[in-house]
Amino acid sequence: MILSGTGISKSFMGVKALCDVSLMVEEGEILGIIGPNGSGKTTLFNILSGLERCDAGEVTLAGKRVSGLPSHRIAGMGLGRTFQNLRPFSGLSVLENVMAGGHLRAPTGILGQILGLPSIHAAERQARLDALQLLAEVGLGAYARSRSTELSYGQTKRLELARALNTRPRVLLLDEPTAGMNDVQAAEILDLVGAIKRKLNLTLVVIEHNVPVLMRFADRLMVLDAGCKLTEGEPRRVVADPRVIEAYLGRGA
Numbered sequence: 620m621i622l623s624g625t626g627i628s629k630s631f632m633g634v635k636a637l638c639d640v641s642l643m644v645e646e647g648e649i650l651g652i653i654g655p656n657g658s659g660k661t662t663l664f665n666i667l668s669g670l671e672r673c674d675a676g677e678v679t680l681a682g683k684r685v686s687g688l689p690s691h692r693i694a695g696m697g698l699g700r701t702f703q704n705l706r707p708f709s710g711l712s713v714l715e716n717v718m719a720g721g722h723l724r725a726p727t728g729i730l731g732q733i734l735g736l737p738s739i740h741a742a743e744r745q746a747r748l749d750a751l752q753l754l755a756e757v758g759l760g761a762y763a764r765s766r767s768t769e770l771s772y773g774q775t776k777r778l779e780l781a782r783a784l785n786t787r788p789r790v791l792l793l794d795e796p797t798a799g800m801n802d803v804q805a806a807e808i809l810d811l812v813g814a815i816k817r818k819l820n821l822t823l824v825v826i827e828h829n830v831p832v833l834m835r836f837a838d839r840l841m842v843l844d845a846g847c848k849l850t851e852g853e854p855r856r857v858v859a860d861p862r863v864i865e866a867y868l869g870r871g872a
């Protein structure tokens with residue numbers, strides 16, 4: 620098991636966003652997370668990645684307890700993520716945006732940077748090559764020098780993916796990677812994510828509203844409803860569960 624959350628609870632000013640939620644993610648698997656709006660999906664990602672602290676519970680990554688650590692430490696230990704709302708650095712080029720995610724791995728210290736040691740230049744060159752390679756992988760090779768603001772919405776989603784991959788994650792949390800896309804575009808981006816996952820031997824946890832698309836992609840689904848885990852398991856069995864149909868698709872569905 621590469622990622623686990625045990626008994627995670629979180630309230631915001633008395634509103635229970637998560638209530639005793641546990642999850643186990645095996646190395647190499649794709650876990651899909653679904654649930655109605657406000658059911659706690661993003662809060663769960665925020666806790667797993669260290670952006671929010673849980674009120675109770677524990678998160679482990681590759682057997683090490685990470686709950687309580689700052690998000691950059693958890694990222695450095697191999698947990699990457701993308702965000703539901705796109706937020707590229709608008710003043711930077713596409714390439715620079717990807718490289719900004721890679722500084723976690725920079726082998727050289729601040730003193731070396733001030734002194735401009737040759738090893739820094741070699742490291743910078745390598746970082747640039749790595750970022751260009753990732754841009755090519757996500758289909759943005761031709762846009763390396765463009766401003767990130769010149770990219771279309773779908774291309775910005777790909778940039779977010781490249782940026783997250785540049786932290787060299789073992790586990791990648793994807794928050795609505797296909798939001799705002801039609802089914803064809805959604806299938807296309809998930810095909811790309813799947814190919815990268817296989818190539819880099821990643822483990823994925825994916826929040827997604829497009830259930831039919833996610834069903835084809837995920838090995839397992841977990842359903843949140845009002846901050847509680849409703850059920851989890853094999854995708855077809857989960858979406859046929861009457862409790863899931865009622866909670867997720869609405870009463871009378």
Ligand SMILES: Nc1ncnc2c1ncn2[C@@H]1O[C@H](COP(=O)(O)OP(=O)(O)OP(=O)(O)O)[C@@H](O)[C@H]1O
Pocket residue numbers: 631632634635636654655656657658659660661662663
């Ligand atoms: N920072 C915050 N302050 C106050 N309440 C919050 C905060 N973050 C989340 N919440 C509340 O916690 C609950 C869960 O929100 P969360 O964003 O995790 O749900 P979600 O399942 O990701 O929703 P969506 O599908 O709409 O993105 C909601 O009631 C939300 O209003």
